[in-house]
Amino acid sequence: MLTRLKLSNFKAWRESGDIQLKPVTLLLGENSTGKSSLLQSLLLMKQTATSPDHTIHLNLGDEVNDYVDMGSFEDLLTRNPEKRKVGIELDAVHNKDHCFFSVEYAQDSKKSPVIDSMKLSPDSEQWFRVARTERSAFGIYLPGETRTTLKSRSFAPERGIAFSADAIAALGESGKTVQNLSLQLRRELEGISYLGPLRNKPKRTYLWNRTRPGIIGDDGSNAIPALLASAQAGKRNDDDLVASVSRWLKKMKIADRLEVKQLSAGHYSVLIHRDGIVANLRDVGIGISQVLPVLVLAYFAPSYSTVLLEEPEIHLHPQAQSLLAELFLEVSKKRHVQFIVETHSEHLFRRMQTLVAKKKAKPEECALYFVERHKSDAVLKTLEMDAFGRLSDWPKNFFGDATGEVREQAKQTMLRMKKERSAS
Missing domain, CATH: 3.40.50 (Rossmann fold)
Structure with a gap:
């Protein structure tokens, strides 16, 4: 590490x-x-x-x-x-x-x-x-x-x-x-494995030569071949990649499970099961195809290796974004895979704090940093987290001000109602 x-x-x-x-x-x-x-x-x-x-x-x-x-x-x-x-x-x-x-x-x-x-x-x-x-x-x-x-x-x-x-x-x-x-x-x-923020769009069918890829690729282009190789190997693997990915898709509430299906010699499709409906990966929301490489890489990367991720939360709804924190911590503990993640997700960030507060993670198991610019120079700010997941110094204005927005909305509502009553 x-x-x-x-x-x-x-x-x-x-x-x-x-x-x-x-x-x-x-x-x-x-x-x-x-x-x-x-x-x-x-x-x-x-x-x-x-x-x-x-x-x-x-x-x-x-x-x-x-x-x-x-x-x-x-x-x-x-x-x-x-x-x-x-x-x-x-x-x-x-x-x-x-x-x-x-x-x-x-x-x-x-x-x-x-x-x-x-x-x-x-x-x-x-x-x-x-x-x-x-x-x-x-x-x-x-x-x-x-x-x-x-x-x-x-x-x-x-x-x-x-x-x-x-x-x-x-x-x-x-x-x-x-x-x-x-x-x-x-x-x-x-x-070191790397997955960037720009990932391939899903295809309706995939041509596969029945070999296991060496890497997932910085655009996630080999995520599907990795799933196909895992499905072909079946339960002979210690870690069933298809089952692991399906488990997290279900936990994120974006699918019940994933299935790979052979259509003809060398041609395959990826199917998504949800609420009794089966659809081609191409026909479901883009969020599933964009998070697939993240989930695949988490279980494809060798134990004791390091995974670099840029914006793993792209196209995911808030709850799914927050569950990425649980994914990273679980895989880091069970598979000894290190994650270094660049993110803009407040939901991922806050779930990490919650996991520490619930004693599902220790502060020393995760590091939180905020990068800002002082003129042309980058400056790193360490966000110290205590045993309850609390930060002593929040990044100023980075996540916006949800409470302030609600307060301002209520204020403007009252002013408008008062003005409309006066006018009538």
């Missing part, structure tokens, strides 16, 4: 400060404040760590399979930074194994991003460091060292997170520790 993120000079984030990541982390805020950039930083590290080019330092993205396209280093850099370096820090833990990572990127003579300094640690105290020196060479440093004689071009970091094979060999007995830290970090980044 990822436990901390920190950004510096990254797009709108001049200095994010330490962002503690929990089993369920909710990011709220107005549009264009910098929420998406937090998710983009993780996707940027994932596509760099999994790049086929092991010599790459930072994959800004321009290929079809990339998760994000950040443009150029200039596009990535904060406006008018004090120093022209982008910093990313990550902490992760799996079982009792900890990994602490810190990297700073600069530009080389060709204006391409290059690692200026990279550090790895098993305990946040003993740091192994590789840093750029003169003439494209890199020096490697053991914990506590400020000077080194170990310098070589072959010590250049690989895929943005790993010491090179030559650097590991030069570190001697410590090389194995550094190698294990890089592998652990890579596994965490590889385990």
Whole structure:
């Protein structure tokens, strides 16, 4: 699980400060404040760590399979930074194994991003460091060292997170520790799944080649093939994906159950059962097709992985939106899947508070953040929740003022009635 993120000079984030990541982390805020950039930083590290080019330092993205396209280093850099370096820090833990990572990127003579300094640690105290020196060479440093004689071009970091094979060999007995830290970090980044806010519209029929997809896709395009694969496997699976999705559709009161039906060789349809009526997915409300990828991904993502979601509540009615909080908490506990969610839903947010108040969740199991802008800079505000789900400092005017609207409506009604009586 990822436990901390920190950004510096990254797009709108001049200095994010330490962002503690929990089993369920909710990011709220107005549009264009910098929420998406937090998710983009993780996707940027994932596509760099999994790049086929092991010599790459930072994959800004321009290929079809990339998760994000950040443009150029200039596009990535904060406006008018004090120093022209982008910093990313990550902490992760799996079982009792900890990994602490810190990297700073600069530009080389060709204006391409290059690692200026990279550090790895098993305990946040003993740091192994590789840093750029003169003439494209890199020096490697053991914990506590400020000077080194170990310098070589072959010590250049690989895929943005790993010491090179030559650097590991030069570190001697410590090389194995550094190698294990890089592998652990890579596994965490590889385990990130992402679902964006723009999801595919449903089809009347689906062509399926009887293979299980590797990913759901950022637009949810592989959600139906994943359901088809699960239905084909039947009860041989430990987790019946179709049954799990059906259970939540029923709990959200938008369907009784979901069914996949074979029409002919390779052609299938998805049917929605509700109140004794069976309809094609194409013929029901758009909310069902938009939440399907969210539900599928929650049970499709491997255990001990991280799911990034943008606006999972799209096209859902308020009660269904609130139940997403229960989905995230239940899956995080039972399947050990971490959720980092960007949302505008007051209903999801408030249900999380209610779950804490009812002792169905602990405050330390979820983190709530509000992102706002101070001029051109993004600023993170931690929303501290006590054991009763109460917040000491609400986001000002973000959710509107329901009580104030009722008060104003009553006031205007009284004024109109008084005016109409006077006129008659």
